[in-house]
Amino acid sequence: MNTTDDYLERARRAGLMDEVRGHRYVADQYDDPFTARPQVLVEYCDPELPGDAEALGELCDRVRKRHTAAEAVLLRVPGGVPLPEPWRPRLTYIRHDRRTDATAPRPGSPGPAVGVRPATPDDDARVHAWLVRAYRNAYPGQEVDAQHDGVKAVLADPGRRSFIAHIAGAPIGHGxxxxxxxxxxxGEAFAELVDILVDDAEHRREATSALVAAAVRATAGRRLCGHVVHPHEPEPARHADMVLQTLLRSGWSVDHAFWERTW
Structure with missing residues (x-):
């Protein structure tokens, strides 16, 4: 039994697996930790389901009847398969193509001005502040304060590695x-680049490249993923799309995405 089969068997035993028009899926209640919106998360579906419009419609009908308090459904879709309206992207996970590493700048030498170093405990306060800003940007209009559980979870994670981009020793951003x-x-082990934020607009591009390169080297031996949140508001949503397209042109590819449909 492979790992996905093991996952499906556990879901079946928990009563979370169902089938629509011959396609299996796994669904359960999930409340968005940033918007607090009650949702249904379809964490798995057979690869053919997203391309079957009738199955998609029936899936929504079923989960809506079963989870009456939910306001939306989130569906995990492998690869870059787009869904038709009224579905919209909510979260896109991207995978780094490590074959591009040879052309990436190395920490300390991305250019004449920018350097990158590992963060120290003295950097925790500024990393904390950058993470708060990043989540506020991703979820405009939501209450993301310094004590938000999502921010605290990242900072407290035992596997966290942060890197500081700097100019002449002065920090300008982090990864x-x-x-x-x-x-x-x-079941695949992976590393997640949860955030890159660079304050200095003039050096943002080279600092970002250097921070990605540092993350690639720090996670050798396992998949490196990042993610792009797609806000609901039109202008932030357009910006997120631009960021995603830039990443896809610079050594990243779509691993999977979560698409959202509201009632």
């Missing part, structure tokens, strides 16, 4: 990676 994550569905 933070969680090195010991595991995909619940596939």
């Amino acid at each position: 933070t990676v969680l090195t010991d994550e595991r995909d619940e569905v596939t």
